[in-house]
Amino acid sequence: MLHPGRLLRLTLLPRSLSAMAAPPAGASGQCFAAEGPGPDLVCFTLSASSSGRPEPRCFVPAPGRCYSLCVPAAPSVPAARLHRRLQQRLRQEPFGRCQVLGLLCYGAQAALEKGFLIQDPQGGPETERALEELLRGLGELPPPLGVYEAGERGELWQCLWALRGAGGRELLHRARVVAAEEPPLHPAVPGLRHAAVFHSLEAARSVVEQCTSFIPEATAVLDLVDKCPKHSKKGEFPVIVIEGLDATGKTTVTQSIKNSLNALLLRSPPACVSQWRKTFDVEPTLIRRAFYALGNYIVASEIAKASTESPVVVDRRYRCEFRYPTYLHIGKITIIKYWHSTAAYAIATEISGKVQNLPPTHHEVYQWPEDLLKPDLVLLLTVSPEERIRRLQGRGLEKTEEETELEANSLFRQKVEESYKRMENPGCQEVDASPSREEVLRTVLYLIKKHCGSL
Known part of the structure; x- marks a missing residue:
């Protein structure tokens, strides 16, 4: 008292x-x-x-x-x-x-x-x-x-x-x-769709438009967005998303696919905007999230083209094209880190306190944006906290504020993971990324074949 x-x-x-x-x-x-x-x-x-x-x-x-x-x-x-x-x-x-x-x-x-x-x-x-x-x-x-x-x-x-x-x-x-x-609900929950998790291109665009007077790169980002189709549509081949916290093996999985299938990888966020990440990463969270949200829409236009013209795997550091072996019977495919990660980090940052403070299951904030190209399958890679720490040691990569918080705060990490798991339409399928690279790769390829083989 x-x-x-x-x-x-x-x-x-x-x-x-x-x-x-x-x-x-x-x-x-x-x-x-x-x-x-x-x-x-x-x-x-x-x-x-x-x-x-x-x-x-x-x-x-x-x-x-x-x-x-x-x-x-x-x-x-x-x-x-x-x-x-x-x-x-x-x-x-x-x-x-x-x-x-x-x-x-x-x-x-x-x-x-x-x-x-x-x-x-x-x-x-x-x-x-x-x-x-x-x-x-x-x-x-x-x-x-x-x-x-x-x-x-x-x-x-x-x-x-x-x-x-x-x-x-x-x-x-x-x-x-x-x-x-x-x-009953955390005070920040009602405003999530308006100030944290963008569910439309126009919502994110309106924020970046307000930045053009003091962030010159904002104009360039908007120009790229304006060149993209309003509603990118996927081609006949499936789109696969690989998500997960840092050091859960996203790059390892895509590299394994590259090595075993002679694949190349496409960078995400796309190279056309990743050059400005450092500029936006030091801005307030509202601006930073709007930037990454627009990056998702730019990537969507690239996915739409790739899923009709050429096979492509997408990661944050590499660019290339590949074709899966015939035993998968799925032809061309896209794998990418996408909207779920942008939303999960935003929700976990805005909702303070315990995991129970998160928006309840089936809340509208977990729904995929209606105007964003939707994937056919989302794989969520997970490892134990101890394994994540071991993998993070010695990486020496620059981190955003949210990534630093993720590394230091176990409660924040739990909220990010739980937010991932509550995503809907499409939801996430968990993959234990702790075993060997070969075993994880077999699991991933099995799930792709199971869910996308007939598409």
Whole structure:
């Protein structure tokens, strides 16, 4: 429970100051979920009543203090860049002594906001001054500053202040903070299809379009997309997707096919956009995911052509063509890492906490985009965590933030794998990639023959 003498300061970035000027009518309005170091969310809400439910659990005991900064989580590039700017700034001094956690602001009448809960174990004035300076530097109309203070009977109140010029403040509203139960769905679930997992070309394209003024390569990506058919259609031969976490053997499997069948491999993402991966990998997740989503549509146009003209296997580093031996009786075929990986990593990143927080089975977020070329078979390669670590040692490859998180965080890895397994239309068929290369290859070829031999 909250210590009676403790102070919690919360900063919000609402859609407008007028929307926040009046106190909420009850605890069913604006809600908050602090993403703590453990798997559970700490949820609380605002109430106009001075009595009722207890205060929420907190992270830092007195004399420590907590602060937070939030921005809208809508699919807006300016909001995503502001969130990234705050994230980077909070990694610098004088915030080095603080622990920064995720914070979500949500409600029935309000769009999701994302931010950071800054835990200052010392509770000194330096952190508060630095945060206020940071907020005032964001623009002409700084985000409001919510100050959470203990009342006479130990209850917790929110005083929302608008920051004015010359260090002044104006009180917007005052409301009590009370504990709340975790919502049935993780607060980020409703917005996944709009800001994380793109289910149409236009949704991803609209994000990249917002980047052309500060990412010159964005224009080149859009030009490539515009040259692709609106709805790429597969040819008469099957399309096979090989998915899996890093170091599960995706490249080994395709190389095994190459060696045993005299095959060549086609790079994915395609070479025409992979040259810009480093540029987009350092951008906020919204921009990065939109880039890779458009890459899927570009690849789809290549798959459509390959499945009618020439046999091709696709991996991330090699390019070539091949024909399967006649005993498979499937002719031309395409193998590629595709949409499932883009979606699985996005879902696992956005949904904090335990695996149970993921969207439920059969949720719409797991459905294949209607305007993206669909594969005939998806194989999900899996190995034990210990085997993955062994294979990763000494690879020395550059990693995105999500890949680094995957390597360090077992819970995140579990969420990625579970997201893969919940994909539908088409779903993933698991393949144990732990045995020898020869055994895994036999399994893969058997599954291809079983599911695609008659296509």
